[in-house]
Amino acid sequence: GGALISCSAGFLNVPRIKGTHTAMKSGMMAAEAAVDAILSQRQHDELAAYPEACEASWVKKELSIVRNVVPLVEKFGELIGSALANVTMWAEYIGVKMPFTMKHHPNNESLWRKDQVKPIAYPKPDGVLTFDRLSSVFISNTNHEEDQPVHLTLKDP
Ligand SMILES: Cc1cc2nc3c(=O)[nH]c(=O)nc-3n(C[C@H](O)[C@H](O)[C@H](O)COP(=O)(O)OP(=O)(O)OC[C@H]3O[C@@H](n4cnc5c(N)ncnc54)[C@H](O)[C@@H]3O)c2cc1C
Incomplete structure (x- = not known):
């Protein structure tokens, strides 16, 4: 089976252009509903617990405002x-x-x-007015160290 989560369910907070938090939360709620169903040996039914969890969550509250x-x-x-x-x-x-x-x-x-x-024609960057992606990243002054440690770590893996 399947579940609509994240942007496929329209969970992007459009005015903020933020959707990774609602993506993760909706994925967690769907997964929890699926695990509960499996543990109680249910099959071929609906994960009704998932939409119910969505309704009761901060995702609903946040998206309702916008x-x-x-x-x-x-x-x-x-x-x-x-x-x-x-x-x-x-x-x-x-x-x-x-x-x-x-x-x-x-x-x-x-x-x-x-x-x-009609297919859109995207001319190759001319190096005068338009630039390739790598040059643009360079111009934007974005700086990452090659061996930069991962800064998002799980508190309890
Ligand atoms: C320009 C821009 C800036 C954003 N900035 C932020 C931000 O700063 N903070 C934030 O929280 N959110 C931001 N978002 C929103 C965030 O990116 C999305 O809400 C989030 O990525 C949605 O996750 P998702 O898993 O639903 O979809 P996606 O991340 O889009 O993942 C869907 C995946 O499915 C793949 N796919 C599609 N069709 C198929 C197929 N037929 N077969 C196999 N694979 C397929 C795609 O290639 C993609 O990898 C931004 C979005 C945009 C467009």
Whole structure:
């Protein structure tokens, strides 16, 4: 079987462009539901514990606050939509619950078949106005040591 987790379930916090935390948390909740099902020797049924855990988690709370952001921008455009999105989002942050939840447009309607579109021509970087990725990273002054130790470590592996 399977479970929709992370960005496939739309768990990106769009205004923050942050989704790795909700990705990990939703993966953990799905895994916990699966392990519980296996340990209780269930099979061929639904992992109802997973959506229930999502509803009760901080993922739901966090995403609920920003739920109208994308629909507002889609409906009213970048200028007015973003302004409205900001007002509603910050109101929700300070505890003023908006009495509405707008709908997203169906994502699948944004997709086109390959034969309906023209391939985009990406010219090679010319070294004057456009640059290859490695040169751009160099220009950005990003600096990593070759033997830099991993800074994300498990407290209890
Ligand atoms: C520009 C940008 C900046 C971001 N910055 C941040 C940030 O600073 N902090 C943060 O928390 N989040 C950030 N995010 C969001 C974060 O990257 C995503 O929320 C997160 O990576 C989602 O994880 P995921 O596992 O759902 O999907 P992904 O990380 O997209 O993983 C999906 C994987 O599936 C693979 N895949 C797709 N189709 C197939 C197929 N048919 N067969 C096999 N494999 C396939 C893909 O190659 C990919 O590796 C950013 C996103 C973008 C685009």
